[in-house]
Amino acid sequence: MTSIIVTTRDGATRTLSATPGVSVMEVIRDGGVDELLALCGGCLSCATCHVVVDPAQAASLPPITDEEDALLDGLDTRTPTSRLSCQIPFDETLANLHVTTAPDG
Numbered sequence: 445m446t447s448i449i450v451t452t453r454d455g456a457t458r459t460l461s462a463t464p465g466v467s468v469m470e471v472i473r474d475g476g477v478d479e480l481l482a483l484c485g486g487c488l489s490c491a492t493c494h495v496v497v498d499p500a501q502a503a504s505l506p507p508i509t510d511e512e513d514a515l516l517d518g519l520d521t522r523t524p525t526s527r528l529s530c531q532i533p534f535d536e537t538l539a540n541l542h543v544t545t546a547p548d549g
Contacts, residue, residue, distance in 0.1 A: 446539035450477055453545055462534050468543065469493040469529035480545050486530035491515045493529040494522075494546040501541055505532055521547045 448462045448471055460475035462468075472480045472495075481492035488511055497505065502525040508516075512531045516522050526546065532538070 446536055448472075448534070448538070449540060449542040450475070451542070451544040452477060453479055453547060462539075464535045466534055467530050468495070468532040468534050468538075468541065471534055472529060472543075472545070477545065480529065482530065484530075488512065488515070488528070488531065491519055491528060494519060495527055495529045495543040496523050496546055497525040497527055497532075498542040499525050501538075502527075504537065504541075519546075 445461050445463060447459050448468060449457060449459050450472055451457050458477065460471055462471040467486055469482050469486055473482050483492045484490040505527065508527065512528050515528060516526050529543065
């Protein structure tokens with residue numbers, strides 16, 4: 445088992461156990477980080493699982509799709525390394541991935 449590191453909106457950092465084969469959204473949600481709403485459950489129809497990926501690790505993620513890019517474009521809080529955590533499949537290559545839950549908006 446590997447892990448990801450999540451920084452919450454209040455600056456607290458949590459290390460969450462992560463099982464390959466699930467999305468980063470599922471790891472965060474199942475790890476008890478309640479501020480990540482993930483209202484659509486990973487169906488790519490909202491942006492409530494928005495996270496900001498550590499810039500040093502962003503290039504290791506799968507490329508962003510047009511659909512994900514369009515949803516992120518609707519957010520005032522988008523950054524250059526913003527991603528929807530439901531669109532990041534977790535595997536061993538992402539061990540110790542560091543993400544921050546994005547502000548509401």
